[in-house]
Each structure stands twice: as C-alpha cells, then as structure tokens.
Amino acid sequence: MPAGAGVATSQARTIDAARRAWAEEFRASGVESPQLDARVLVGHALGLDHAALAASATRLLSASEANAIAALTRRRLAREPVARIVGMKEFWGLNLHINDATLVPRPETETVVEAALAAVDRHGPRRRELRIADLGTGSGAIVLALLSELDNALGIGTDRDPRALAVARHNARQLGLRRARFVACDLAAALCGPFDLIVSNPPYIPSADIAALSPEVRLFDPRAALDGGADGLEFYRAIAAAVPALLGVGGAMVVEIGINQAEPVTGLFAAAGLALQPPRPDLNGVPRALVAEKCA
Ligand SMILES: C[S@@+](CC[C@H](N)C(=O)[O-])C[C@H]1O[C@@H](n2cnc3c(N)ncnc32)[C@H](O)[C@@H]1O
Structure with a gap:
C-alpha cells in the first residue's frame, strides 16, 4: 500500500x-x-x-x-517541506512568499539580521539614511527584514535568478516596503557604492556534501542556492574581492557562514583589508554571522 x-x-x-x-x-x-x-x-x-x-x-x-x-x-x-507546500515562510516576523527558485528562509539567517542591526547601532541612530545591498537575495528575506527595522534605509537585492527576484519584488510590495529594489546580476556586478551595509547569505555548502543533506533540502532547495563550490568558499572569495570597493568608510559587511567556515572566511575578508569582529552565534551556538568593517 x-x-x-x-x-x-x-x-x-x-x-x-x-x-x-x-x-x-x-x-x-x-x-x-x-x-x-x-x-x-x-x-x-x-x-x-x-x-x-x-x-x-x-x-x-x-x-x-x-x-x-x-x-x-x-x-x-x-519530504517536500511544509513551507514549500503552503508557499510561505515566516522570517523576522514577516510572512514571505517563496517559490521553487528561492531558498526557504532559515531561522539561523535571522542571526545575520541581528548582526547587521548591531553594526548599524554602533555608528548612530537607526533612523539615519542608509544604503543597503543584499547579495543573493532569494525571497528578499534579509533586505526586507532590515528595511522593516530601518525606516529611512534604501535596499537593493541582487540574484542571478529572475524568478527569485519576482518573488522578492512581490514580497516587498505585499509588505509595503517600497524602499526595496531588486536587480538580476552576478553577485554585486550591477551595483555602485558606496553602501553602509552589505549583507549576504551566499551558497556555502561544499558541492560534494550536498548529496548527504536531508531530502527536504537536497531535493527541494534550488542547487544554485546551496552549492558553494568544491570547498564551499567560492562565493566568499568573490564577495571579498568585490565588497571593499563598494563599502563606504565605516560601512559593514555581514555574511552568513556554515559550520567550520569562520576561520577561512575571516582569513579571506582580513586579506581584503577589512576589520573583522568575532563571529555571532545562532540560537544553537554555531558561529553564524561574520561582520567585517571598512575602517578609514
Ligand atoms: C543561500 S540562498 C540565500 C537566499 C536568501 N538571501 C536567504 O537568506 O533566504 C543564495 C542565493 O544566491 C543566489 N545566487 C547564487 N549564485 C548567485 C550569483 N552568482 N549571483 C547572484 N546570486 C546568486 C541564489 O539564487 C540564491 O537565491
């Protein structure tokens, strides 16, 4: 049966x-x-x-x-995840639509939002005008969460998949966050700085590890949202190469990292001339968000 x-x-x-x-x-x-x-x-x-x-x-x-x-x-x-079946996932208290081109936003990614807000708070009031970029925005989860907290910020999300961007635009409209824009490009290729905040949850699973992920992830999340290349660090290298020229002085870069990636990713950003802070742990105590600032 x-x-x-x-x-x-x-x-x-x-x-x-x-x-x-x-x-x-x-x-x-x-x-x-x-x-x-x-x-x-x-x-x-x-x-x-x-x-x-x-x-x-x-x-x-x-x-x-x-x-x-x-x-x-x-x-x-x-083994299709419930969020995909109902087409929605709550993130940072926002109800976000998802589709088969987007990752299901994860609770641990809220650590990136927390770390980004803490970086904003270190340099002045939240109500100041800020320019934010979200590289690999998917459903728009991170940039929309930030715009929901930062009333005078403008945000731009990039993704290589136009179908993900259509969902992100839909989410921004539904949430009344008209300060969000979305553009199709390779990471930051279409962006002009300076930005006060650059955030990213890039694909970071080593290619060979994808086969061992749970069926909910392996069979239903888009491969382009997971695959970080042979060592999982491919996107961090590209981000470290692009971001210093896009960040304003005093600006911060916040990236999500996977298990055991704090040390190598810290090394990549330090080599790019950015000043690193200790990684911020998620609710399970796993180092999850790395903050790098551009000093004068
Ligand atoms: C791990 S998902 C993160 C999605 C969303 N930011 C979140 O946290 O839920 C990575 C995203 O990067 C996008 N992506 C993959 N390669 C890319 C590239 N070369 N340029 C821009 N976006 C890319 C994927 O389509 C996917 O939406």
Whole structure:
C-alpha cells in the first residue's frame, strides 16, 4: 500500500481524527515534526487558522475536503517541506512568499539580521539614511527584514535568478516596503557604492556534501542556492574581492557562514583589508554571522 493510502481512503472522519492520523503517518515515515506539520497542512487544506482548526475539531470532513488534505499530506510524505507546500515562510516576523527558485528562509539567517542591526547601532541612530545591498537575495528575506527595522534605509537585492527576484519584488510590495529594489546580476556586478551595509547569505555548502543533506533540502532547495563550490568558499572569495570597493568608510559587511567556515572566511575578508569582529552565534551556538568593517 503506498504511503498515506490508509489514511486517505478513510471516509467521514472528524477533522481532529484526520489530523491525528496524518501526524501518525508522518511520524512513521520519519518526518521531523509530525504533529505540527499535520496541523499546518490540515489547516491549510481547509483554509482554517490554528484557532479555527481547534474550534472545528469534531466536524466531519466531506470527501472533497479529505481529498484536499490527502493531496497536501502526500507531498509532505515525499519530504517536500511544509513551507514549500503552503508557499510561505515566516522570517523576522514577516510572512514571505517563496517559490521553487528561492531558498526557504532559515531561522539561523535571522542571526545575520541581528548582526547587521548591531553594526548599524554602533555608528548612530537607526533612523539615519542608509544604503543597503543584499547579495543573493532569494525571497528578499534579509533586505526586507532590515528595511522593516530601518525606516529611512534604501535596499537593493541582487540574484542571478529572475524568478527569485519576482518573488522578492512581490514580497516587498505585499509588505509595503517600497524602499526595496531588486536587480538580476552576478553577485554585486550591477551595483555602485558606496553602501553602509552589505549583507549576504551566499551558497556555502561544499558541492560534494550536498548529496548527504536531508531530502527536504537536497531535493527541494534550488542547487544554485546551496552549492558553494568544491570547498564551499567560492562565493566568499568573490564577495571579498568585490565588497571593499563598494563599502563606504565605516560601512559593514555581514555574511552568513556554515559550520567550520569562520576561520577561512575571516582569513579571506582580513586579506581584503577589512576589520573583522568575532563571529555571532545562532540560537544553537554555531558561529553564524561574520561582520567585517571598512575602517578609514
Ligand atoms: C543561500 S540562498 C540565500 C537566499 C536568501 N538571501 C536567504 O537568506 O533566504 C543564495 C542565493 O544566491 C543566489 N545566487 C547564487 N549564485 C548567485 C550569483 N552568482 N549571483 C547572484 N546570486 C546568486 C541564489 O539564487 C540564491 O537565491
């Protein structure tokens, strides 16, 4: 019997019974957060938020509702992430649309936003005029989070994939962040400085390590968002070469880094003449954001 068939063919279940049955199916298939994922997907299929789902727990599902739930939950059993199934991910409290050309924004990337805001705070009030660039912007997550905190900042996001940029523009419009612009180019090739802040979460997985990532990442995140070349450092080299000429004096560069990358990336930015600060850890204690400043 194919995965999920037993749950899907059952008729006239209550919403709560269906939610529990799918959670059990997810658990048995090794899905990491089975209860949460079942609740989100059942709610999404029925158009019910968390409170409405709880209030409707004892209502019987129609056959078409049960089919709608099964269509979504089967995708999860094939290890498609919930964020991709619902087409949205929350980042820095902002609801962002995503598509198959964008990475699903990660909680650890919020460390880059925190480090960038701390760098801004070191040099003056947040309300001053600032120019921000986000290299490899994807859904626009980092630059939009920063613009949501910095009222007088202008932001530009670059990406090589025009379909990612279409989503980033859509997100900026939905959030009313008209101070965001997006441009298709290779990293910073189309940008003119000086910038006060340059941020990036570049692809940084060593090419050979991609095959060992979880199916949710390996099968569904775009390869161009993951692949950092043979040693994972290809994009940091390109960024270190481009950024010193684009940063204004007193400006800061903040990059996300992967596990064990703090030392080599620090070396690349130091060799480019930037002044490094100790890496900022994410919530798991992993060094995650590296800040480099351009001194006078
Ligand atoms: C790790 S993802 C980060 C996306 C987003 N900033 C985030 O944190 O969720 C890297 C992004 O860089 C983009 N990218 C890859 N190579 C690029 C290049 N040569 N120039 C510009 N963008 C590139 C990918 O399309 C992807 O959107």
